[in-house]
Structures are given as C-alpha cells and as structure tokens.
Amino acid sequence: MKKAIQLAGAALALTAASSLAQASTQTSTLENVKERGYIQCGVSTGLPGFSTPDEKGNWTGIDVDVCRAMAAATLGNADKVKFIPLTAKERFTALQSGEIDVLSRNTTWTQTRDTSLGLNFVGVNYYDGQGFMVKKNLGVSSALELDGATVCIQAGTTTELNMADYFREHSMTYQPLVFDTSAQSVQGFESGRCDMLTSDQSQLYALRTKLAKPDEAIVLPEVISKEPLGPVVRQGDDQWLNIAKWSLYALVNGEELGLTSDNIDAKMTTDNPAISRFIGKTGPGGKALNLPDDFAYQIVKQVGNYDEIFERNVGAKSPLLIKRGINALWKDGGIVYAPPFR
Template sequence: MMKKIGLVAAMTAISVSFASASISADTLSTVKKKGYLNCGVSTGLPGFSNPDDKGKWQGLDVDVCRAVAAAALGDEKKVKYIPLTAKERFTALQSGEIDILSRNTTWTLTRDVSLGLNFAGVNYYDGQGFMVSKSLGVKSAKELDGAAVCIQSGTTTELNLADYFRQHGMKYTPVVFDTSDQTVKGFEAGRCDVLTSDQSQLYALKIKLSKPNNAMVLPEIISKEPLGPVVKQGDDKWFNIVKWSLFAMINAEELSLASDNIDAKKKAKNPEVKRFVQSDGPIAKQLGLNQDWAYQVVKQVGNYGESFDRNVGKNSPLNIDRGVNSLWSKGGFMYAPPMR
C-alpha cells in the first residue's frame, strides 16, 4: 500500500511538473499579456548594446530584440532592456527574468547542451584577439610571453587565452574583471599589458579609451566566436519566432528589401519578394504571429545590412569592415534558410 501511495505521489508530482513547464513554456502568450519583452543585453558595449546620451539602447544585438518585438507585438519599441554581466546572463535567462538574451554571446557545444538553452542563430561572426598599448612595442601575440592580461570573467575568452598561451609555450598573469568597462579601465590604468576579448569588442572598447590612438589591436585571431541570440529550451514556438526574426533580416538584405523601399515592393512580381512582404497565412498562424510579421521587422528595424552599417559598420564610429559578416553571395558567412 505504501509503495502504491508513493508511486501515485511521484506520478502526481511529475504531472504537476510537466503542467507547470507547459504553462511557463508559452513565452509568446506571456509577452503579449505584459505587452513587452524583456531582453538581456550587455552593461554597455558600443556597437552591440549600449545606451546613447538620452538613455536609448542601440546596437546590433539591440536590433535583434527590436526585430523580435516587431514580429511578436507589431512594435519594435515594446522592449525592456535589462543590462547583464557575463556571469549573470545565463542565470537570468534560465530563471525567466528575461525572454531573450541578445548580448554578444558565443555559441559553443557546452552552452548548447548543458545550460538548457537554445541558440537562435548567428548575428555576428567574430574571433578573439588582443589589444596592446603601442608603447609596448609588440607587433604580434606571440611576443606576449610573461604579460599581464586583462580579461572579463564568465566568458569564453578565459579558456581560449589559456589554450593559446599553453600551445605556444608562454606564460601570463590573468587580471580578471566582472564587466567590460572595468576591464578597459584596468587596461588604461596600467593594471595589465594587454586586453583580450572578441575583436569586435576590442574595437568597441578602444573608442572608450581617453587616447584611442595610443592602443592597437594585434593581427592574430585565436578562436571562432559565433555570436547570437539565445532563448530558454522548452518553448519551440518562441525559439522559432526569435530565429526567424533574425533570418527575416538576413533574407531581406539578400532580396534587396530595406526599411525605405519595402512598401514599394508590396506589389512585386518576384515570388520570393511577394512571399516575404505578404508573408504566408498558415505559417504565420503556426508561429502565432500576424501575417505581416516579416514586413514589420524590416519596416521598423531594417535588414541585416542596414543594422550592421549603422551600428558597427561604415556608418558607425567603429567602422568595422563586414568581411565574413557579408552575405554568402558576396563572399561572407551570412546565410539564412529560405522563407518558403
């Protein structure tokens, strides 16, 4: 009898657990009910997620949040941005504090399979590098034996750094900080000889220096860092919405659809353009979105190229060359599944 009671209790607990998971898994309904989505961003990284002088968040990662809000709520402004350190970001997503994490986060095997998270694509292909003071007289990362290295905790850069120095038979002293701002301040104050991070972040941090021209980024790239938005596992509909919001931006650039011309393309004869602009009723319904969701993404936020240029590219202070972040049709890595 006691075994039966125990079995019934266990089965009841499992049922309640699954029921709770099912209820909490419907992120889209939760987002619609509160009228906005919570997006986890950095504590301030120019070009990716950084508030301007009026407190408005801007950046390549911020545009992903805006795109999801445009698709899910019809309004790119319905986003609450939550600044998170590298240590805090995954816990915030796992706990439900945020609905999406869009914070220059590297997609790795460990993170993909052990944290209960899903990466929804790549919005920037990056690699780890090194920044040094020009006065150090160093031209290559292979000359950094014995260096003190400023590094941000809770990032993939820690393991990459250890692997690189071990591989080349060099020693280093890590100087660890919690935020990117603390890291760059430590570098500027002379706490370390070199600052290491993703190259995109190095260029962003370089412009924060009081004398940017006194520093240089070394040529070596020592890792693969595919950066992209992340959601919690267990909600396939929300996962699809986030990844297809990003894919819509990439596909739009390939189809030459931009925020300033998409209205004129509504009557286009090109079937791919027509399918994109008018969307697809059954598919939109399965996503739980309005039929014009993809149109709203591009009209309100722009295509991927527009986002890249204004945030990190030729129209931004960073002026980063697109390189591998060009479309696949132009020699880069940017490629999205077709919208059909």
C-alpha cells in the same frame, strides 16, 4: 505610542513592497507576450555596440535590435520591448525563471550552455572571436610577428587560456601582463607597458575608442577563438524558439534580398517571387508561427535588415568601426547564412 506608530509604518511599507508583486500566467510565451503587450528582453548592463543605454535611456545595440525585431514580428511594433539589464551571473536564471522572454546579451553559444541549462540558442547574430590590438607604429601586420611580445590580458578570463594555446601552437613566447578590468588593461596598453592587448574583437574595437588617439591602434586580422554570440530562449516552447529563429533569419534574408527599411515599401509591388514570399504576399507567411503574414516586412520596415543593424551599431556608422569580416553574408565572403523563406 511611538512604537505602535513605527510598527504600523513598517507593516505598511511591507505591504507596499509586496504589492509590487505581479501576477503572470503560465501559458505559451507568445500568448503571454501578446497578453502583456510587450516582450521582456534581457540585455547587458552596458556593452558598447551590443546593448547600451544612451543619454535618454533608450537602449541601442545589435543585441537590442534582435529583441526589437521580435517585437515587430509578434506585436507589430518594434518599440514594445521592456529591456531588463542583467549581469553575466544572473542572465540564465532570469531566463529560466521566466523573468525575461528572450536573452539577447552577447552570450557565447557553447555546448554546456545549450545542453545543460534548459535553454536553447536561437542562432548567431554576431560571430566574435579573440583578437589582438597593437599600436600602428609597431609596424606589425600579423600576430605571428609578435614573438616575445608583452601582452595585456584581463585576469580570470578564457582569453588567458586561448592566448597560451595560440602561442604554444606557434612555438612563440610572450610575457603576460595581467589586469583586473578591461579599463585597466587598456590603460596599460596606452601607457606602453605592453606591446599588444588581447580580448574579444568586438571588445577591442570598443576599447579602442577609449584611447586618447584611437587612430594609432589597429586590431589585427587574426582570430584565435570562436565566440558565436546569439539570443537564447527557454527550452520547451518550440513555437517561441521558431519565432525567435525566423525573426533572426528575416534580418539576414532582408539583407540578401536587398530590402532595407527605406526601400521595402517601394518593393512591395515587385514581382520578384523571393521578395513577395518574404513580405508575406505569397508563400507560407506567418501562419505556422501564429504570426501575421507580414511579420518579416514589419521587421525590416521598423528595425532594418542585418546590414543596417550592423553598420549603425558596430560598423561604419558607429564609433566602433568594425568591418563586416566573417559577419558578412555568405555570398560576400562571410559566414552569415539563413535558410530561405519558402
């Protein structure tokens, strides 16, 4: 009797587990999203400034806001996003298998990833690159002054190789001190076991906040590798790729036109032709994308322009305090550039 009961219990539990299965249909991503009522967005399991859950479990970050912008464009509501945390290893499979609609997880755009995985990179929402952090009292202002220095590095990353290349190129020597995790390497740096710490710059700024006295360390201006980070979509759905691209461009164009979430309503009546094209009163609007004409307005109104997103997540209004640098608009000396709304 007891066995029979246990068996019945097992069967029931299995049924319950399998009824978690959901059905989805194989149509275009946009139709799927509209039918479902939300975008499935793959994010990291916690990277400060890019995608991280706060105390309330709300996701914030520069990568998170890209997904929110896409939700504002497609569904008219930036909150209609389901964030799915993914590890670095499973992120591409999750996209390939349709578990997510867009991957926005500080992913570096490389040739291999773009061409051989059945994925398309949408653009770049943050230009990252490997940099150096040193203590201020070292009195160093450039990495070129660091001949013979001891460097804290994380094991098994491309940073190790970039580092070697850079020092060989400038015929300098260095002493590597290798750690397993970024937390350990920052501790090594703090306790003075190495003169400098190297990693991606955005990481360095995040690690700096973990120091007991963040003010005593600076991130040097040198960038020794290219790490363009951006959202990724599945290959083969050009409409969805276009929607992702133009959501990203809307953020940048919004900044260029001086539209912010606060002032865009006031500028609705302007006769500036670029702005009235942007908000969809004239010009192509969203018809070819199968979106409402005011999709760019919704993005800026609900999420903000690129500048707002940058400053609140990684810039001056965040603990990371990253300067715009090459992530400034093209007309301000950076390389952030978007095709016009025309």
